[in-house]
Amino acid sequence: MSVFGIGFAAPWLLLGLLALPVIWLLLRAVPPTPRKQVFPAVTLLLGLEDKTAQADRTPWWLLLLRLLAVAALIVGFAGPVLNPDGQATKTGRLLVFVDDFWPAVSDWAQRIEAIETQLDNAQTAGRPVALVLASKTELSGVDQTVDWQAADIWKASLAGLRPVAWDAAYGTVEGWLLSDQATDVLWLSDGVKRDGRAELLSQFEQLGAVEVLEPPSARLGLLPAKLDGGDLVLSILRSRTGASADLTIEAIGPDPEGVERVLLSTPTQFNENADRVELRFTLPSELRNRITRIQITDHRAAGAVTLADDSLRRRRVALLNTVGEREGLELLSPLHYLREALATTAEIIELPTLSELIKASPDVVILPDVATFSDADRASLTGWIEQGGLLLRFAGPLLASADLGQGVTDDLLPVRLRAGGRVVGGAMSWGDPRALASFPESSPFFGLTVPDDVRVEAQILAEPGPDLADKTIATLSDGTPIVTRRAIGAGQVVLFHVSANAEWSSLPFSGLFVQMLERLAVSSQGAARDSVALEGTTWVATQVLDAFGQLSPQDAAAGVPGNMLVNPVGPSLAPGLYADGDRVQAVNVLRSDSTLERTDWPAHVTTSWQVDEKQQEFGPWLLAAALLLGALDVVLTLMLAGRLRPAARHAAMGAVAALALMTTTTSVEAQTDTDPNVLEAAGIVTLAHVLSGDADIDRIAQAGLKGLTDQLFMRSSVEPAPPVAVDIENSDLSVFPMLYWPLTDQTPIPSPDAIVRVKRYLAAGGLILFDTRDAGVGGNSSTSRRLRAVALPLGLPLLDQVPHDHVLTRSFYLLQEFPGRYRGPVWAEAPPPDAERAEGMPFRNLNDGVTPVIVGGNDWASAWAIRDDGRPMFPVGRGQAGERQREMAVRFGVNLVMHVLTGNYKSDQVHVPALLERLGE
């Protein structure tokens, strides 16, 4: 039965509505019951007559309320259904075919919902259902067998359906769809043109009626970013043209602190009827090198993310140029060929001294024919290599003549060298110039083809040794090493046994030279690597992109041959980042030549997207409304009978209002307002403690700071506001001069965001007092370990025990030690090593500023803590000595706050006599 588009599950119940007039009469007849009240002064009331009789009968609006409640109950139980499914019940089998490639991701939830609705209908009609994923047809083709099941079995597995992160043509259907039964097909299309669609459709149409559900919205895709003359060029595609649309592109990468964040965010727009936008960014190379991925904001799909790899990065290459520019000798300069080879693919720094080169923090340092180093240069160069630098050296006359690396291994050479050198071709020798041998499999150059015209005429020879073969990565055709390599720390030294100019060999002329530099990660190719560049290499996936565009780290993945990486992504090649040593190759879902077009259905196929118009039961809502009306009736009746006191009346109205809010679906966005604590603290000095995650500890910390605040009030002109607790994850820290941070072994490690904010707080002059509350036993206790874990990312300076002449010992009281409930050592920023006691000054000038942290385990809060009545919360020590210790703890607190608020002012006070004297002159 259906009335006004509303159907009822149990229409006969509606007859109950006829009873409403009877209820009306009954309710009218019964006045509200009186309330009994014991009242001794009733004698004074005797004889007083009522003037009005308002409460005689239940007021009409209350009656109406009750009738409404009853009516809502009746209608609610009758099971009203909005948009009842009017379709003629279909029979036969139903095949649900789902496009589950990445373009389907942006409305995946609606897809699942649509499938669920269809499965519901099929279940009511008792139709067998098969659910086929498009990605599976591609995968297994003819082997696919259709699994006909009851709808509810498919429904149970719906939640586990996940789209795949790639896109491919449809497979064939012939093998698995031969059927003699009538089968309806429901095709959930993703709206993107794809090969094989027409064939599939004709197959389906042979089976039975085909219904296509396809979203009308456009799919977005991001082509891999390209470098064009230092600019970053991005192309954004959409699958269907139409009205102009706004979108935002964001580039994500680690900031200087290593925390991943949005480095760049640019709004852009599809023009009307345009299916492509080009964006061009001019970025400083520092920033561009940081970008790890670029994505369309709020559009989660694997194709809307493009990963950045070496092709977007420029390595910083430092060339040692001791010669300077001399006109005329350009072609003889060893630097010329390197410059030419690297100019387009790397950022080149040329400086005359090594120490300055290292300061420019290059990725690679190239030394063309340098033989000797000063000790300081050698040390700094070695240190830099051990940090991961790549030192590339070339031979030359100087290196050949230097008596170096012979007999002993030079740190900065991969192998020991023979004196002199070797000339294998030329006027004064017998032999012919030698060619390069093809590269062995262990070499990083493996896979590069050696051109025939590369000839080596002279080289430096390596001293034979047991490990020479291991260090050799390229040889001449006679087996003598031509390129050797040795690892030092995290970095390596590579030596070309020929000069970097054309005097000794024709290698610098050749394209091979550029490829070799690329393989050594000296340079990056301006464009993406092609299959030639990848030939012979093996890559391991380090991070993998899922269909929703989320990048997740991948451990222990199998290696992929380099030439596979240029294939389109598919079941065997997941999109993501692949690494080979220092080199990173991105495998993106969309390639630079990919397109994204809308589907081209034949004219007789109409697509629809009606997942929203589901049949809706609103019986439960009516029942909830009846409940609410009932509650309101209770409150109003009580109010009429005068049984609600004013306070209770407000509470009851509030409860009813809350119930009403709960039962309605309107979600009210809470306005995020600044914490009132923070507003208060911004106006007046406020001590704060960090929530430790343990309610007891937090209570003590609060009481401790309360005690310290009171003492400051009494003893000094610092009059702080009552202390507050701050949540390191959310609160604004900047308004607090210091934070007291009690630690337990359960204290949560702050999130990267919080770490950034704490670092900013410390950099802006804040101070954190870490308290491990373990009497400074330190060592390897669990609390100490937790302290290390919390403090490690903060990048704290070197700490040292507070020296006896630290300004903390005299910023208000003169103190020798800093006890709390315990007496343990206290640590603060170490004084600079060159701090000395100036003449006429009692103290060294130790810290020109406030130490960012003070670390100890003396449980200060417990010593400061007071109860509500102002008496100490915990005993300290024993008897009089204990009280003395508590006094010292309080004095430490006062000194600390003074130190925080006045900085090195007290330290400067020692200059006052000298200043006065000078003024007197």
Added chain:
Amino acid sequence: MTSQDASVMLRPRAEALGARLPPLLVAAQHLAQSIELGEHGRRQSGQGEAFWQYRRAQPGDPAHRIDWRRSARSDSHYVQEKEWQAAHSVQIWIDPAPSLAFASDPDLPQKRDQARLIGLALASLLLRGGERVGLLGGAQPPGRGRLALSRMADHMLNAGDDAKLSHAAAVPHARQIVFSDFLGSLDETRDFVLAAQGRGQKGVLFQLLDPMEEAFPFQGRVLFQDVSGVLTHDTREAADLRNRYLDRLARRKAELSDLAKRAGWRFHTYHTHQPPSSALLWLWNAIGGPAR
């Protein structure tokens, strides 16, 4: 129920009663401590313990009254005079009407409990000043010392409070302190006050009211009952009665005040949510005041 059972039952009851007594006494004495007791002498010579002055012996003074020690220091004879310390008698009456067994809120004391507390505190205070204190209608006439106090407390708690307000039991010249809510008929009170006036007795009418009786915070349909449940009054709109009720209450207070004024008595209204110490101070001044 066997006699053994009865004795078993009796003991906890007796203990409960006994347990109530000391706290009441302690509370009353504690309340009394809060009032500084001044000199209670009459500032004139008379019968008493304390030395007042020496005067020359007059003819007619009996020889045994001569203070020989003082007289030996001079040529004439001296007589030691004591300060006149007259003890007053004070009688306290606490209305036994059931309407006093009422407190509108569990946190508030009942009117009767508060009357007992203030009455005992006043008694304690008076006893410290050497007065005689007793209960009107009690078994004992006004007495002195701590024993009188505990006897009063005992009588208050254990004997039925059924003594009528009748001048037959009043000791001549004793001051009368009447604790009641004065919500019942005023005839008895009026008779008592007028009779007392005729006998030259001074006194105090002390009205105790619950805050609810003063505020009348009712609305809607209410069935009012008195404490014993005998009297009822049904109203359909209580808020409507409020003004008329408050009128009647005010008229009653005015009547009492008028009665007290005419008889030279004092009248005071006390609400049970107010601190009892202020009421005690008022009482102390009301009794001590006119006599000084």
